[in-house]
Amino acid sequence: GIQVEQSPPDLILQEGANSTLRCNFSDSVNNLQWFHQNPWGQLINLFYIPSGTKQNGRLSATTVATERYSLLYISSSQTTDSGVYFCAVGHYGGATNKLIFGTGTLLAVQP
Amino acid sequence: SQTIHQWPATLVQPVGSPLSLECTVEGTSNPNLYWYRQAAGRGLQLLFYSVGIGQISSEVPQNLSASRPQDRQFILSSKKLLLSDSGFYLCAWSIRDRGYEQYFGPGTRLTVT
Numbered sequence: 001g002i003q004v005e006q007s008p009p010d011l012i013l014q015e016g017a018n019s020t021l022r023c024n025f026s027d028s029v030n031n032l033q034w035f036h037q038n039p040w041g042q043l044i045n046l047f048y049i050p051s052g053t054k055q056n057g058r059l060s061a062t063t064v065a066t067e068r069y070s071l072l073y074i075s076s077s078q079t080t081d082s083g084v085y086f087c088a089v090g091h092y093g094g095a096t097n098k099l100i101f102g103t104g105t106l107l108a109v110q111p
Numbered sequence: 112s113q114t115i116h117q118w119p120a121t122l123v124q125p126v127g128s129p130l131s132l133e134c135t136v137e138g139t140s141n142p143n144l145y146w147y148r149q150a151a152g153r154g155l156q157l158l159f160y161s162v163g164i165g166q167i168s169s170e171v172p173q174n175l176s177a178s179r180p181q182d183r184q185f186i187l188s189s190k191k192l193l194l195s196d197s198g199f200y201l202c203a204w205s206i207r208d209r210g211y212e213q214y215f216g217p218g219t220r221l222t223v224t
Contacts, residue, residue: 033212041149041199043215084153090211097143097211098160098170099203104153 002027006087006102013077013109021072021105023087031090031097032063034072037104038083046072050090077109113138115216117202123222130175130189132219134202137183142204144185145213146177149199161185197223 003026013019023032034046047054047061049070054061058077063070074081084106088099114137124130136142146158157170159177167177174193178186185202201218205211 031211035215041201041218041220043201045212045214048210048212086153086155088155088213090213092211097205097213098145098157099147099155099213100157101147101155106153 002029002089002091002100004087004089004100004102006085006105008105009103010106011108013107015077015079015109015111017077017109018073018075019077019107021074021085021087021107023070023072023089023102025068025070025087025089028065028068029089030092032065032070033088033090033099034061034070035086035088036081036083037086043086046085074107077107079109079111082107082109113204113214115202115204115214117200117216117219119219120217121220121222123224124192125224126194127191130187130192130196130221132187132200132202132221134185134187134216135183136204139183139204139206141182142206143211144179145203145205146185146187147201147203147215149201149218151198155201159187192223194223197221 005024031050036044051065060073084104087102090097145160147155161179202216203213205213
């Protein structure tokens, strides 16, 4: 099956710093999503980005499908950005989209 | 707009007891529905998915089962819980009009004692 690797596994930042999270996947995929899991466990959709670049406020993401990786950029980090960031790749089959998750990046933003 | 509900939010059950977790989606029709489990640590694993009423696909053989009795209702069950069933259970939905992007519910935290 498809393997999804995220790096770094853990990251500590000072408030205001920028960071880049990486997601590598082992095979071609139909889709890719980035999530933020907050301290209460809720998975929040950040980006739906099978290819190209998207931006939403201080966050942006780029997926290069041909090279099988995606990057999530966080600029001017805030303490509320803390949590686990997941990359999940979508694999179409039977009119559905089964997601395969990476193991996540645990981000701690210190004041 | 669409919303997804899960209950209960937390559950503590003894080994060998039955389980029923419920997930409902509002504001859409004929969604694809999914059950994931997040064990201690971080990774999420797909357990079951459904593309329609009564249609269930299992991804991982285990002590659990799923059912979809109504279009927007997805139920995760077990007849006898094991310690290894402890974890955080998340339900998700997707629809074709949104390119099957998945949206997750708030989750149920299950502890088997």
